[in-house]
Amino acid sequence: MVDPLSEIVSLLNPQVAFSKVVLGSGAWRVKRENTGKPFYCVVIDGECGLTLDNDQQRHLTAGDFVLIPEAFDFTFSSTDPVASDDIHSLPEIISAGKLRVGAQDQTANVQLLVGHCRFDSLDAKILVALLPKLVHIRNATRITSLVNMLIEESIAHLPGYVQVMGHLLQVLLIEAFRTTIDTPTMPGLLAGLADKRIAEAIRTMHQDISKTKTVAQLAKVAALSRSSFFYRFKQTVGVTPMEYQIAWRMTVAKDLLKKQFYSIAQIAELVGYKSASAFSLAFTNYTGTSPSKFKSMQ
Template sequence: MPDPLAEIVTLLQPSAPFTKRASASGPWRVRRTDLAQALYVLTIAGRANLELDNRPPILLQTGDFALVPAAQAFTMSSVDPPPPPGLLNLPLRLDDGTYRLGPPDAPPQVQQLLGHCVFASPDAALLVPLLPDVVVVRGADRLGVLAGLVADEALAERPARDIVLQRLLEVLLIEALRARAETQASPGLLRGLHDPRLSSVLRQIHAAPARGWTVAELARAAGLSRSAFFTRFQREVGLPPMDYLMNWRMTLAKDLLRHGRLGIAEIATRVGYGSASAFSTAFSRRVGCPPAQYAAQHGGSVSADAQATLLG
């Protein structure tokens, strides 16, 4: 049976445009407000505070790994000693390619590996909200190894570098997301998969997206009444079950249109529509353009039978 988490991470098409090793001493604080990317931080030694807007500070200690799938802004600061109000530092790039905060000749009190991750998928806006807002894993030995491999590959110029980086990042993200976080995840796929009643339902949806699912049928699969299932699914996953199913069908359809050479009718069947016209109508309403036009705009192609639906 397909693994929903693995499918979503793979479809996100992660890449690593920037990774760095940083050390710090004394009081320090850095802030980024223009990131709009996934952020991951591995604390190799020492302690630091990670602050995300509208959240209390998160203390990161030696061996801790933090992942923020959609970081718009963040602040990182010293703990021992705390920075004075208003202090902001600019990292200094050293000759060895690492970055330094505080006096460059002082013994480092904190060492971290930081990386930014971008998602190449055009469907990232649909998929990222299914992930937790932030994940913190304590004593993340396996994640430390993976993060080190990502950094090593990102800083090197080896053949097939981009492909290796994408695969390493997929494993890194899956490992971080499936690890037990210290706090309850925000509503999304991860919380749904940890709910014993909803996990099997989500896996069944991903295993058979073309099936004519109803709320009543999904509720029976979860062993709940229809109203209890609807309320629980929306609370844990963050959207109603039929909206989740529709989003997943459209995500699969767009992926097939971008990368496949299938006709509209075959794609319609694969994502649960009885006819090409019904699929085209639903796709246009959801995406804003007909399927064949979407394929042409995103470098895909469809077989000859689809061309007549380009404008309808």
């Protein structure tokens, strides 16, 4: 069976950038801005607060896992109140891969494993837009085990560790997303997959992109009227069915062009266009660059 979530995570091509252990004591606050990179955190021990994009603070406790697919503005802080909103702590290096924040003369009362990864996808922006802006899982035992395996691989540097880490990170992301798939908080892919009727339409679009699916055909798959399906899909996923179908086709096309294995005519057929010229026009309109120029830049 076609699995859209696995396909999207695979195309995102996640790669580990770094991970560090952070110890906190007393009152502290650490703010990060404008990284735009995926960020994850496991609370190993203790508790702390997380605020994303000036939203209401979330209380994190031991065993919690947090993933922010595109982190631009977030703050971690102690449960002890910080004197002023303008005060931010500067992490100090204790040893390789270990930092400390807060009062140096107090025993650490929280331990975090934090890390950044990166998405080596040419269409990361489009794919990330389909994902929730924050995943928060409590008692994330399975995910914590995966993170520990990532750390072990990054330290050991055994032969093949790059491939192993990439696969572990894919599994980590899929595990995080599917754990929250039944409780989506905003429109996007997870919300679409949580809706059985919309999920069938999404799988149909992913199943064979060489064939165009009309709204009427997708509505039939979803067992809904055309108008009901169109409205429900847009409300649930955040884009119209045709916008989703085109975005997915162009994402796959970019990936195929990057791999340099196929001619433009072959790619046109694979992603559902009757001719290379029709594909070139659609690709240029969508990306602003012709397929041949895009391919030569890879």
